[in-house]
Amino acid sequence: AQSVAQPEDQVNVAEGNPLTVKCTYSVSGNPYLFWYVQYPNRGLQFLLKYITGDNLVKGSYGFEAEFNKSQTSFHLKKPSALVSDSALYFCAVRDGYNFNKFYFGSGTKLNVKP
């Protein structure tokens, strides 16, 4: 079965500090991994994806994610957090057998304090 786990309900960081939002996955077949961000009362916005190739993936708004096959992880990172990064972040995996289906983690609330 495909699944995604985001072990932290909330992450608190100070502005200017690096941030990490954790994600681990379980998938049959090749992993297709995604990160999305959601601002209050809005739909989800795509940040970045891992399909194949370099383990470090760069995305929108200065975010990047590191794919680690041995640890089945896909952690979201940013070198210097902004207050405006405060939002709800979702990790997602595409079903390796049925590309029509996506599975999302439970979300991590990122709070960046000035």
Place this chain on the structure above:
Amino acid sequence: SQTIHQWPATLVQPVGSPLSLECTVEGTSNPNLYWYRQAAGRGLQLLFYSVGIGQISSEVPQNLSASRPQDRQFILSSKKLLLSDSGFYLCAWTGTPTGANVLTFGAGSRLTVL
């Protein structure tokens, strides 16, 4: 460019009343279409997806149904709403289901059942 529209944005309905949420996509043809529900501002639950007109896959037994009467139109319905149907409903689309295609979400419809 492609755009996705959802309406209504906000809906307050009494228990036992019917429901109709509509989603349309512009600028593409034969999209895969999805309905997700987000309860309490957290995880996303896949409700239905459709790979073509009249083709609906149901993921979870619900008091809800979906229909796709036209290529770029996806409708979520209920004959009689329950309190537990309250939530934030998100429509999404993706192109041909290769691994690389991402889900693009609409702005969401917030349903409150009283």
